[in-house]
Amino acid sequence: MQATLSDRAFEKISGLMYDSIGLSFAISKKPLISSRLAPRIQRLGLASFEAYAAMIEADEGGEFQMAVDLLTTNETYFFREPAHYAVLEETLAREKPRSARVWSAASSFGDEAYSTAMLLADMAQQGRIGNDWSVLGTDISDRVLQSASRGIFPEERLRDTAPERVKRYCLRGEGESEGLVQMSPKLRERVRFGQLNLCEPIEDLGPFDVIFLRNVLIYFDPPTKAAVVDSVLTQLRPGGLFFIGTAEGRVPCKTPITTLAPGAFRKQTAAS
Ligand SMILES: C[S@@+](CC[C@H](N)C(=O)[O-])C[C@H]1O[C@@H](n2cnc3c(N)ncnc32)[C@H](O)[C@@H]1O
Incomplete structure (x- = not known):
């Protein structure tokens, strides 16, 4: 029963x-x-x-x-909410930074972290940003982090990834691994994963140039949401980019940020 x-x-x-x-x-x-x-x-x-x-x-x-x-749901896929990757690419192309540090907070299986890595690797290869870039993915769940570190995904999760990127950065499984792809070593060496509870004080991880905090705020009540956003934003450099899921509504934070597009923000600088 x-x-x-x-x-x-x-x-x-x-x-x-x-x-x-x-x-x-x-x-x-x-x-x-x-x-x-x-x-x-x-x-x-x-x-x-x-x-x-x-x-x-x-x-x-x-x-x-x-x-x-x-x-909770660990639902995620490569290049989810493509408009955010467009904002990221346009901003980096304009600013041409020599280095870029990105944090995928609530990374789940790592799709967001590796999508960003593909974009940064392409831009570095084309000389549009410097070659000094890295991505950190964190999540509360050890299970998803172990999977993220292996960098193995069902091909279906890359349905929104440009085929030439899949060709460049993924190794296709054969035999028993058919239908799976593994991220290439040149991407994996730039992407790290670690466990982090967003509701606990965040040790000095940053400063990051870009932070993704997408599709996790939905789990929190308004006071927790506000506290998590402000805490995460302490790790973003002034002028850095911040993304939340477009379905997550208003960002309830005290830190001054400017809206660039739905779910896309820039942390204000002292001069802005
Ligand atoms: C829906 S996934 C989001 C994945 C990715 N950011 C995206 O938008 O595709 C939400 C993730 O938040 C994680 N999560 C939930 N509560 C958390 C917390 N307090 N600290 C860190 N991660 C948390 C879950 O384990 C889950 O992997």
């Missing part, structure tokens, strides 16, 4: 998620939590959501991370 999610267990689980990583679930999300966690509870042979809540609280066998993965 399937376990039922009581209000108490819902509060316990949503409280744990909010306190540790800022995920905010209104009571209307009770059916969602129930449907996402019930198969896991059954698989573990647990009798109730209360027992599962105790397990994630104790982080038994890394179950906290598993619950996070079940409750």
